[in-house]
Amino acid sequence: MIKIIDLFAGIGGIRRGFEQASNEKIECVFTSEWDNFAVQTYKANYPNEEIFGDITTVNVNDIPEHDILLAGFPCQPFSQAGLKKGFDDTRGTLFFDIERILKTKQPKAFLLENVKRLKTHDNGRTLEIIIKHLKEAGYKNIYIDVLKARDFGLPQNRERIFIVGFLDENVKFEFPKPISKLTRVGDILETKVDPKYTISDKLWEGHQRRKFENKLKGKGFGFGIVNKDSEYTNTISARYYKDGSEILIEQKGKNPRKLTPREAARLQGYPDTFKIVVSNNQAYKQFGNSVPVNTIQAVASEMIKSLKGAEQIEIKELQIIE
Numbered sequence: 001m002i003k004i005i006d007l008f009a010g011i012g013g014i015r016r017g018f019e020q021a022s023n024e025k026i027e028c029v030f031t032s033e034w035d036n037f038a039v040q041t042y043k044a045n046y047p048n049e050e051i052f053g054d055i056t057t058v059n060v061n062d063i064p065e066h067d068i069l070l071a072g073f074p075c076q077p078f079s080q081a082g083l084k085k086g087f088d089d090t091r092g093t094l095f096f097d098i099e100r101i102l103k104t105k106q107p108k109a110f111l112l113e114n115v116k117r118l119k120t121h122d123n124g125r126t127l128e129i130i131i132k133h134l135k136e137a138g139y140k141n142i143y144i145d146v147l148k149a150r151d152f153g154l155p156q157n158r159e160r161i162f163i164v165g166f167l168d169e170n171v172k173f174e175f176p177k178p179i180s181k182l183t184r185v186g187d188i189l190e191t192k193v194d195p196k197y198t199i200s201d202k203l204w205e206g207h208q209r210r211k212f213e214n215k216l217k218g219k220g221f222g223f224g225i226v227n228k229d230s231e232y233t234n235t236i237s238a239r240y241y242k243d244g245s246e247i248l249i250e251q252k253g254k255n256p257r258k259l260t261p262r263e264a265a266r267l268q269g270y271p272d273t274f275k276i277v278v279s280n281n282q283a284y285k286q287f288g289n290s291v292p293v294n295t296i297q298a299v300a301s302e303m304i305k306s307l308k309g310a311e312q313i314e315i316k317e318l319q320i321i322e
Helices: 013-021 038-046 076-084 096-105 121-136 201-218 262-269 279-287 293-321
Strands: 002-007 026-031 067-073 109-115 139-150 159-166 250-253 254-257
Touching: 002 096, 013 026, 013 067, 013 293, 038 279, 076 262, 096 121, 096 279, 109 293, 121 139, 121 159, 159 279, 159 293, 201 254, 254 279, 262 279
Parallel strands: 002 026, 002 067, 067 109
Antiparallel strands: 109 159, 139 159, 250 254
């Protein structure tokens, strides 16, 4: 059994990736999420679980022992903390709560996920601070990479940074290699879609006008339109509910449409058995804020393999000593 904790859990995407990656039972012993709507969705899919709210108010001694810490943590500007308390101080940022748990509980490993721009934020200094503090917490064995969802079977151009760390310096880890599977937007589209998802003439005219104006100003983005044969979409964001501009689906003879919530779920790798119990707007926010489950599954598989490999080495070494 592998025990995990799920911090900044959202709707449970990172946890789900781990569950799908392992033949061994994954037991989630602690979950923290402050957004009430996300908690509704989480509980609908993981019934009878206690979900703690604001992680900053949780006593670290109340968190059970665990093997792997998971966190898709928000990244506030560390430079702001630096202005107030000295740049190397992480207090006042939510990363501090990950740090204090790692220092106290010392799990075997962690997986942190964030936006790609964390790598270059403040000319790389933010990431340097994070790595420095992770090492000070005892995790000298740290790996970092930016992975694309479309490299792991999802038709979405979503790039995210992943930070993986191990307490045991002898653990050998490699990020998963892209799979050789062609992606196609049509694979996540529903066959019958309510006309309400077709955008209005006013909104469509506005999208086209803004795109034209942006082009004149040298800006590339206005809206993104794909069809069933497209290889992938733009990245779905938490603001998708507003106007759907980043991902519009072409419709012959009429205005394009937005994704349905179920299509948004599929775009992030959630199975159709995943329960959507909130409004469409909240569902779009949740899937936009979530993680590509397929990518997590690939990373989790390599992490579990690495931990098991290190355990086998330890067993062999013990046998030699005996």
